[in-house]
Each structure stands twice: as structure tokens, then as C-alpha cells.
Amino acid sequence: MVDGIFDSHAHYDDDAFDADRDRLLRSLASHGVRRVMNVGSSMESSRTGIQLGKEYDFLYSSVGVHPDSAREICDETLREICDETLRELAELAREPKVRALGEIGLDYHYEDNCPREIQIPAFERQLALAKELDIPVIIHTREAVNDTLALLKKYQPRGIVHCFSGSVEMAKEVLKLGMYIGFTGVLTFKNARKAVEVVQYAPADRLLIETDCPYMAPEPLRGRRCDSTMLQYTLARMAELKGLTPEEMAAITWKNACTVYGLPE
Secondary structure, X not given: OOOOEEEEEEOOOOHHHOOOHHHHHHHHHHHOEEEEEEEOOOHHHHHHHHHXXXXXXXXXXXXXXXXXXXXXXXXXXXXXXXXXXXXXXXXXXXXXXXXXXXXXEEEOOOOOOOOHHHHHHHHHHHHHHHHHHOOOEEEEEEOOHHHHHHXXXXXXXXXXXXXXXXXXXXHHHHHHOOOEEEEOHHHHOOOOHHHHHHHHHOOHHHEEEOOOEXXXXXXXXXXXXXXXXXXXXXXXXXXHHHOOOHHHHHHHHHHHHHHHHOOOO
């Protein structure tokens, strides 16, 4: 077992963990997981993540509104930005253990959940807020490459494109912006051709490992509820692709996560 793992993207506020959250979180150190970033996806989950950070020393949090919840920021009827929500988001972002704004972005795969006419202004205002607060962002993008890259180039944020599913060409653009790229258990899937190509292409000092739990459990645990104890599989696969030992890969991704989130190593 490899020690010193940083799960750079998790959702322990999710109700999938209601039955055993405390027991699971307290067990992570025995599985080599020493830090976790709990990522907000709505105003409610952002608030809950902050509370988790107060309960567990090793857990930090981000706050933000996922594209599926973009109506919290942009009123669908009036097509107006909700300044009150943005003010609260800014207040939450100033909490001591909040280290990023996210996850924010665009998701056109599930556009029925929220139309892009709502997603885009909500994303843009959160990018602007991150610049104003000088904190990194955690980007979610699915089937929205062109619009995502256009806004990232416009605002030039620092941060992460998480659960990376794009091509090497997209990775090149993200890396040019100085951003990091996160990979989940998808990297271990047999059909993960694009993810494998990007990990092989990208420099090791820009890579992160993450669970996105409770989703994206790696092989051979695919289909189960995911949690940070499963990162050993993702780490081993990334190390193999980079020609490194799992211990070396853990040290590199630990340093990368600490750097992007502004934490001591």
C-alpha cells in the first residue's frame, strides 16, 4: 500500500455517505490517504463541505455551483444574475479551509437539466469571482470543449480541469493556461483510450489523482460506490503510464495538489 495520497476531488457531503461517513473518513489514513478536497457543487453542498472541514483536520473544501445547479446563480425567467447568491459564495470562499472555487463549468451532455443559456453566464460570473478573490478554480466540462476553453482563455484562471475526458489537443490548451489536469478511476477502464493518451502526454508535474466519489470507482471495483480508499488503483495505473513507481507518483501528485490548493507539503 502506498502512503501519502491526496484525493484532490471528492464529494463526501453526498447522501451516499450518510450511513457511514464518519467511520469511512476516519479510516482513510489507514489506506494511505492523508488529505481530501471536498468539492462543492451547489450552495447547500458548499456549506456542508465547510462543516466537514471543521470536523476533520485532513479535509479541505471548495465552494461553487455546478452547471446542473446554475439556476442558483442565473435566474432562468429573467436571465439575470443573482447577486445575493454570489455574495454568499464570496463569503463562503473566505472561510479558512476553503481553497478553491468549484466545481464550476459547462455540461452540455445533460443540458436538459439546465440549458446552456443559463450555464454560460453562471460559469462566467464564477470565473470572474475567482479572479476577484484570487483563488483557483475546479472546472467541470462535458461536451462543451469550445465554450469552456473560450472562457478559460478569457479569464485566465489558475486551477484544475477535473475528471479530464478531453483529447490531447484539449489538454495542450489547458496546459498552456498553466492549469492542472485531474484523473479519476476512469483511467483504469479498458476503454479509457483518451485518458491514457493525455496522461502519457502531460508532464507529471501537472497531474492530479481524484475519486469524484461517490462516482467513478476504478477497475476492478467499477460499479461500486467510490471512495478514497480506492485511489491505490488509479495511482498505480497513472504511475505505470508515466514509467514511475506508485510511491513516486503519489509524491508528485501530492506536491501538485498542495501547490494548486496553496497548502503546505
